[in-house]
Amino acid sequence: MPKLPAPPLPSALKAPPPRPGEGNGKAPTPLEQAGGAGISVVDWVDERTSLSGAARWLMFRKVPKGTNWFYTLGSATLFAFLSQAVTGVFLAMYYRPDPSGGAYESIRYVTNDVFLGQFVRGMHKWGSSVMVILVFLHMGRTFFFGAYKYPRELNWVIGVVLLILTMVMSFTGYLLPFDQRAYWATIVGVNINGTGPLVGPYLSDFLRGGSEFGATTLSRFYAIHMLLIPGLLVALIGAHLYLVTKLGTTAPPWVKAEQPTELRETEV
Amino acid sequence: MSDKHAKHKSKYTLDRQIPGAFEGETITRRRFMTGTAHTAGGIAAAAFTLPALGFAVGPIFKSTPHRWETVGTVDQFPDNNYIPVVVTLTPGIGEAGKATIYVRKFNPVLDTDRYDLDTKYIAITSRCAHLGCPVRWVDAAERFICPCHGGVYDLLGRPVGGPPVRPLDRFYTRVEGEYVQVGPRFSVNSQLRRFSPRDPGEPLDGIGQYLYPSRPGAQKL
Numbered sequence: 468m469p470k471l472p473a474p475p476l477p478s479a480l481k482a483p484p485p486r487p488g489e490g491n492g493k494a495p496t497p498l499e500q501a502g503g504a505g506i507s508v509v510d511w512v513d514e515r516t517s518l519s520g521a522a523r524w525l526m527f528r529k530v531p532k533g534t535n536w537f538y539t540l541g542s543a544t545l546f547a548f549l550s551q552a553v554t555g556v557f558l559a560m561y562y563r564p565d566p567s568g569g570a571y572e573s574i575r576y577v578t579n580d581v582f583l584g585q586f587v588r589g590m591h592k593w594g595s596s597v598m599v600i601l602v603f604l605h606m607g608r609t610f611f612f613g614a615y616k617y618p619r620e621l622n623w624v625i626g627v628v629l630l631i632l633t634m635v636m637s638f639t640g641y642l643l644p645f646d647q648r649a650y651w652a653t654i655v656g657v658n659i660n661g662t663g664p665l666v667g668p669y670l671s672d673f674l675r676g677g678s679e680f681g682a683t684t685l686s687r688f689y690a691i692h693m694l695l696i697p698g699l700l701v702a703l704i705g706a707h708l709y710l711v712t713k714l715g716t717t718a719p720p721w722v723k724a725e726q727p728t729e730l731r732e733t734e735v
Numbered sequence: 736m737s738d739k740h741a742k743h744k745s746k747y748t749l750d751r752q753i754p755g756a757f758e759g760e761t762i763t764r765r766r767f768m769t770g771t772a773h774t775a776g777g778i779a780a781a782a783f784t785l786p787a788l789g790f791a792v793g794p795i796f797k798s799t800p801h802r803w804e805t806v807g808t809v810d811q812f813p814d815n816n817y818i819p820v821v822v823t824l825t826p827g828i829g830e831a832g833k834a835t836i837y838v839r840k841f842n843p844v845l846d847t848d849r850y851d852l853d854t855k856y857i858a859i860t861s862r863c864a865h866l867g868c869p870v871r872w873v874d875a876a877e878r879f880i881c882p883c884h885g886g887v888y889d890l891l892g893r894p895v896g897g898p899p900v901r902p903l904d905r906f907y908t909r910v911e912g913e914y915v916q917v918g919p920r921f922s923v924n925s926q927l928r929r930f931s932p933r934d935p936g937e938p939l940d941g942i943g944q945y946l947y948p949s950r951p952g953a954q955k956l
Contacts, residue, residue, distance in 0.1 A: 567829030650831065654867040655883070662936035664946040671934055672950050676794040678932070682828045683794060 474527050480506050525712050533722035537612070540605040541711070545704065547598035551636075552697065554591040562643065564689040566682060570645035595637055602633055614717045622710040625703055632700050639692040645685060653688075654680065802826075803909070803916045806838055812856060812915065814840040815890075817872045819861075822917055835861045836906060836917065837872050837879075845890060848927045858906035858917045859892045864899040867935040879903065893925065900938040901925060 483503030513519045530538075561577045561584070563569040577584040606626065609615055615623035642653040657680075661671035676683040718724075748756035748763055756763070806820040817837035825832035837859045846857065859879075861869045868883035878895070879888035886897035893902040902925060907918035920932045924939035931949035933939065938947070 566831045567827075645831075651868060651883075658867045658935045661934035661947075665948075668934060668937065668947055668950045672794075673792070677797060677799075678934075678950055679799070679825050680831065681794075681825050682832075 471523055471527060474523070480509065482506065525708075528712060528715065530716055531718035531722070533719045534716065535719065537608045537719075538716060540601060540608050544598060544601040544605050545708075547594055547601055548700065548704070551591060551594050551598060554587050554594065555693075555697075557587050558591055559693060562689075564643070564686050566645065566685045570643065570685060574644045574646075595640065599633060599637060602630055606630060611720075612717060613720055619710070619714055619717075622707060622714070625707045625710070629700065629703050629707065632696050632703070636692060636696050636700070639688040639696070642685065642688045643692065650680075799825075801919045803911075803918045805911075805914045806836075806858075806917050807915055809910060809913050809915055812838050812840045814842040815845075816874055817859070819872065820917075824920075835869065837861065838908075838915065838917070850923075850926075850928050854908060855910055856908040856915050858908050860904040860906065860920060862904060862935060864894065864901050864903055864935050865897070870903070891927070892923075893927075900936060901940070901943075902927065904932060 479502075483506060509519075558577065561573055561581060563573040565573075574588070577588055579585070609623065609626065638653075638656060641656075642649050657671045657674050660674060661667045663670065672678055674684075674687075675681065676687045745751060746761050748760045749758060753763055802823075804822050806822060807818070812818050817839050819835050819837055821833055822836055823832055824834045839857055841855050841857060846854075861871075863870045863881040863883065863886050865881065865884055865886045868881050870879040870881045870886070870888065872879050877890050879892065881887070881897065881899070884898050886899040887895050888899065888903055889895050891902070892905070894900075902923050904920050904922045906920050909916050909918065922930045922933040922939060924930065924944070930939055930944060933947055933949065937943065
């Protein structure tokens with residue numbers, strides 16, 4: 468297996484200066500010693516984990532000719548997800564899943580009284596719309612570029628599951644502020660689920676945790692939103708990224724593959 | 736191995752030519768150990784998944800006990816107009832468990848269908864039969880109007896416009912002394928025949944009552 472050449476390093480991570488006794492025969496100055504600290508730490512970890520090989524495999528991979536800005540949509544979606552995860556963790560430090568007033572009050576507290584609370588809550592709320600838009604754009608790009616064909620079919624299937632999980636996150640997260648809009652939108656959404664023949668009533672019962680919107684419905688939605696779906700999302704995003712790195716990205720459909728020289732028609 | 740398919744395979748490992756077989760052994764030690772380890776692992780996994788699953792799925796099968804709630808005195812309700820009252824549908828969660836219902840007295844002229852004749856008071860839910868938004872009784876138009884998607888119902892709760900698929904649900908009523916009490920909810924089809932309570936959006940005419948069965952948690956009435 469041919470090894471990739473070592474990539475050019477930024478100057479802060481370059482090899483340490485010559486040891487004492489080599490070069491100019493003087494001991495390393497404190498400045499030179501501090502300069503070598505960065506690469507020493509990275510070296511220490513790398514010697515014990517071989518992570519630099521994995522990092523090079525993930526980041527310094529070959530991409531086909533014709534790769535353009537459309538290919539950034541997947542990374543943009545990942546960035547939106549990470550933003551949601553981080554803002555979600557901070558919101559969870561204040562949120563109380565209590566249907567008899569605590570939920571609404573905790574969100575009011577975050578919005579009005581916590582420093583930058585309105586900003587973090589806004590980032591989370593708008594970030595969810597941004598993520599859904601990016602997911603659809605990324606899905607459209609993959610479809611129109613034919614990047615779902617062999618051997619990438621499994622990646623496409625994982626992507627569709629990720630889309631469904633994103634929608635479930637949006638649905639469950641919408642209820643959490645527990646104001647009038649959240650409550651009635653969830654009532655309507657759960658009842659829409661109930662209109663499916665035969666399984667509908669059971670599905671809406673499962674979502675609500677009973678035949679009526681009850682004490683455990685909000686907690687159920689909170690647990691699904693905070694624990695179940697994020698766990699599945701992280702696992703499947705990991706699988707999705709692994710497959711992308713392993714299989715490589717495709718060229719855009721307008722880039723034609725070069726014919727081998729033997730098959731090219733000879734000029735008359 | 737030549738007559739492997741000719742006769743029934745023996746249950747003794749010695750006859751099956753498995754190396755290391757003892758006289759009279761029917762299962763190899765490797766297979767036994769593997770099977771035991773798998774069984775123990777399966778029991779351990781079941782020990783935490785089954786309770787967790789039951790915990791998640793259990794509320795579907797839990798049925799809430801029937802509650803009767805007093806909504807007013809017998810002379811408070813007219814027979815041609817609805818009075819809105821607030822009742823607690825789900826106790827224990829504060830405001831989110833309360834709902835408005837509309838109550839009136841039985842009107843022999845209007846309530847002519849045969850399923851209704853022994854009810855003294857009619858209590859109609861405010862939950863729209865389309866998707867669950869709260870409907871509002873408008874006296875001037877003598878209609879229930881839903882703000883969400885434009886559903887309109889007449890005085891008896893039957894849909895006369897918009898997307899609702901069946902009439903508004905009703906509540907059982909009874910008179911205790913001089914108080915009117917409201918009990919469990921039930922659903923009706925377009926002939927106002929009673930059914931166990933269903934969710935909004937589920938039609939009950941014809942095949943609808945079989946396509947949308949009453950769930951275990953809803954009270955069977």
